Amino acid sequence: MNLDQSWFCLSTQARGVGSAFIRAQDSYGLVFVLGEPAFYRRFGFSTDLAAQSPCVYSGPYFMALFLLPSDVALGAAVYAQTFARLS
Numbered sequence: 001m002n003l004d005q006s007w008f009c010l011s012t013q014a015r016g017v018g019s020a021f022i023r024a025q026d027s028y029g030l031v032f033v034l035g036e037p038a039f040y041r042r043f044g045f046s047t048d049l050a051a052q053s054p055c056v057y058s059g060p061y062f063m064a065l066f067l068l069p070s071d072v073a074l075g076a077a078v079y080a081q082t083f084a085r086l087s
Contacts, residue, residue, distance in 0.1 A: 029066065032077050033045055034063075037060060037063065044065050047063050049063070050062045056079070
């Protein structure tokens with residue numbers, strides 16, 4: 001995984017932004033989300049995959065999805081410090 005790629009944080013809900021972003025991706029290999037499992041599982045997101053990447057937000061709402069085929073070994077998922085201010 002190239003850690004120099006752009007990262008995105010979506011906060012708007014119930015407007016289709018997250019759904020559109022997931023469907024429109026064409027170059028990101030792995031996506032992590034922190035959100036409602038019932039919503040994100042319909043796109044294939046998995047808590048089991050996310051559990052391979054320790055994170056301060058690990059748990060039932062932390063999920064991941066490979067968007068491109070990959071055999072990459074996963075490491076820790078680290079959110080920007082600014083994200084912690086939202087808690």
